[in-house]
Amino acid sequence: MGIFKRKDSNAPAGKAAGKIRNSRFAASLGILKNNQFVLSVLAVLLGAVFLIWPDILLTILVRFIGAVFILGGIIAVVMFFTSRERMIVHSIVLGVGVVMAVIGVWILISPEFLITLMPKIIGLLLLICGITSFTGTVTLARRSYSRWWISLLLSIGILAAALVLLIRPFEIATLFVRIVGAVFIYTGAVNLWIFFKLNRLLKITVQETEAIETQGEVVESEPL
Numbered sequence: 001m002g003i004f005k006r007k008d009s010n011a012p013a014g015k016a017a018g019k020i021r022n023s024r025f026a027a028s029l030g031i032l033k034n035n036q037f038v039l040s041v042l043a044v045l046l047g048a049v050f051l052i053w054p055d056i057l058l059t060i061l062v063r064f065i066g067a068v069f070i071l072g073g074i075i076a077v078v079m080f081f082t083s084r085e086r087m088i089v090h091s092i093v094l095g096v097g098v099v100m101a102v103i104g105v106w107i108l109i110s111p112e113f114l115i116t117l118m119p120k121i122i123g124l125l126l127l128i129c130g131i132t133s134f135t136g137t138v139t140l141a142r143r144s145y146s147r148w149w150i151s152l153l154l155s156i157g158i159l160a161a162a163l164v165l166l167i168r169p170f171e172i173a174t175l176f177v178r179i180v181g182a183v184f185i186y187t188g189a190v191n192l193w194i195f196f197k198l199n200r201l202l203k204i205t206v207q208e209t210e211a212i213e214t215q216g217e218v219v220e221s222e223p224l
Helices: 010-052 054-082 088-109 111-142 148-167 169-221
Strands: none
Touching (some): 054 088, 054 169, 111 148, 148 169
């Protein structure tokens, strides 16, 4: 007679709860999937920039550091002249601000110097460590330690790395940037793989939700 009634009141309620859970999970999964895709593409693009234009990127980075120094110096000078009191601390802040501004301008004018200076500093530290290690190796050899040659090889490796950093600092800095770029590309590729897995999981969740909706309609429409 066209009279329809729920066969089991608990079953539709359970299916409705499952539908709600799947819908919420699908919504959060969709947001996560989109964020994953955007971050992956950005990582790959940034890695490509690091690999293709490492020297330009280094120059931009160093000039940004110079701009930060100038900004810090300007803020210190402004704080000095806007302060109502003239204490020794304020004079020190003024001096530091002027020095920061001068260093910032110098970095902007000659960014290559800072680019080559940083690897040289690291190379100098490695050179000191290598000499110390070599001294320890000599002590081990004099004490007739059977594997003193392992320490010798490690010391030579440290000294070689130090010399490379001291002799070819700009090339090492460029190589470091390229390595960072390769890491970014690898990270982006991994995140893209995760994106496709999340996309597949989202499709499965949507299919399960549609199946729950179909079963709910069948139960509610089943005649006695």
